[in-house]
Amino acid sequence: MxxxxxxxxxxxxxxxxxxxxxxxxxxxxxxxxxxxxxxxxxxxxxxxxxxxxxxxxxxxxxxxxxxxxxxxxxxxxxxxxLSQTSLIEVVIPYFKKITEKTNLTVLLAVPSKKGPLVSYILSADYGINIGAQIGTHLPLSSSTGIVFSVFEKDVLMKEWEEEELSKFNESELQQFQSEKEKTKELFFVSKTEPLVKHVSSFSVPILNYNHELLGAITIVGITETVPKSADHHTGQYVLNAAREISEYFGFEK
Missing domain, CATH: 1.10.10.10 (Winged helix-like DNA-binding domain superfamily/Winged helix DNA-binding domain)
Structure with missing residues (x-):
């Protein structure tokens, strides 16, 4: 006993x-x-x-x-x-667990004037061209881009968003707005990546105590292997990881 x-x-x-x-x-x-x-x-x-x-x-x-x-x-x-702990240091152990559990590639994107900037990647065991490497800026039409559009408050990034939106046609704009509404509710978005064919991703936000976007966790893999729904067990696992990281930085939903 x-x-x-x-x-x-x-x-x-x-x-x-x-x-x-x-x-x-x-x-x-x-x-x-x-x-x-x-x-x-x-x-x-x-x-x-x-x-x-x-x-x-x-x-x-x-x-x-x-x-x-x-x-x-x-x-x-x-x-x-804050100075003692960087975002990358906090996410690394979570990324290792995510990769081990899903066998998918995980990347961290952070805000920059030119859009979401890939600052850390942990690749799966098998080789796959995900169309991004550290230092790559991800487009607004990517899953990461949508997360940034929903949660990022920085004025400079809004300028980047307006420039990106000017390239969309009417149909793409409608789809983008629909995806934003769902992402705002679910804290999750899944997309077929625009950078490389046959590759898909889903992204979730990392927020701080002031509900400001610190970055996004993006899971990348062959389209057939990447969940399309937040209800999927992999989606839930990554959402929980993002919530714990956000809570470390003082976030309360």
């Missing part, structure tokens, strides 16, 4: 972190009474927590409005955390 081990937390630390989360979620300065209403804490206890958090620079009280916001120390800590 096994005994389940329960994790014991420090209650005071949990309360302090809860206050930080409240300030982050409200996205606007909060006064003492606002925080008290949201936490249901006594005035004396709340004052002690706010005073301690302020001392460490985790929150800031505006002396003119007496309203609280997140402090500079959190920005410093966040920047250090």
């Amino acid at each position: 096994t005994t389940e081990t329960k994790t014991i937390g420090i209650q005071s630390l949990q309360i302090g972190l809860n206050i930080l989360e409240i300030l982050a979620m409200e996205k606007e300065p909060l006064k003492f009474t606002d925080i008290q209403n949201l936490t249901a804490m006594t005035k004396s206890n709340l004052y002690k927590y706010l005073s301690t958090l302020s001392q460490f620079g985790l929150i800031y009280r505006n002396p003119h409005t007496n309203a609280y916001t997140l402090g500079h120390k959190l920005v410093q800590l966040g920047n250090v955390a």
